[in-house]
């Protein structure tokens with residue numbers, strides 16, 4: 001039934017998409033996380049699926065779900081779990097899009113019991129998580145395409161281009177939090193795309209679904 005109405009532009013292509021935030025436990029009842037809703041990743045997954053791709057999503061904790069049962073849907077919680085799932089799926093993937101907002105740091109120790117309220121201040125020690133995308137970039141084979149996202153609030157272009165190069169990506173999608181109407185939890189976003197070749201594209205403010213469509217068309221031109 002789900003094949004009805006699907007296009008074929010991405011038929012035969014395996015697409016891996018990470019989406020949403022991660023949660024890093026502090027104790028049995030608390031965690032560190034961020035405001036990612038997973039909307040951009042899901043919109044991309046649906047757009048690829050509707051053009052015939054075989055789509056696998058690695059999803060952090062989120063309320064949203066894709067509209068199609070044919071999309072392979074893997075839930076994870078922590079950056080560590082997201083890393084394991086991405087490493088497992090990556091060798092099998094033709095196009096990988098890392099849209100997840102992976103935590104950069106996790107609590108160095110997870111308390112086994114609820115942390116009790118005591119002093120006026122509490123210090124929590126954090127340790128770096130693995131950069132999943134950089135890791136995938138270093139494993140990437142010639143036929144594989146790897147796309148990252150970047151979220152910046154200053155020197156946006158410089159930082160995005162640095163990530164593009166450092167993580168060995170084919171392209172990076174820069175999310176601007178500065179633009180009114182763009183960002184976490186909103187229906188709209190404004191992005192710029194930088195390709196490793198130097199090619200660049202600026203999209204106007206529009207719905208995340210519309211951005212997903214435009215990104216797909218752009219990716220199509222790089223096949």
Ligand code: CTP
Pocket residue numbers: 079098099100101102103104129130131132133134147148149150151152163
């Ligand atoms: N990313 C990742 N693993 C991490 C952190 C980030 O795979 N531990 C990926 C994100 O999914 C995104 C890209 O790296 O595709 C850029 O994420 P971003 O947070 O913008 O950049 P960072 O490299 O984490 O640097 P910073 O947060 O300091 O800007």
Ligand code: CA
Pocket residue numbers: 102103104
């Ligand atoms: Ca980060």
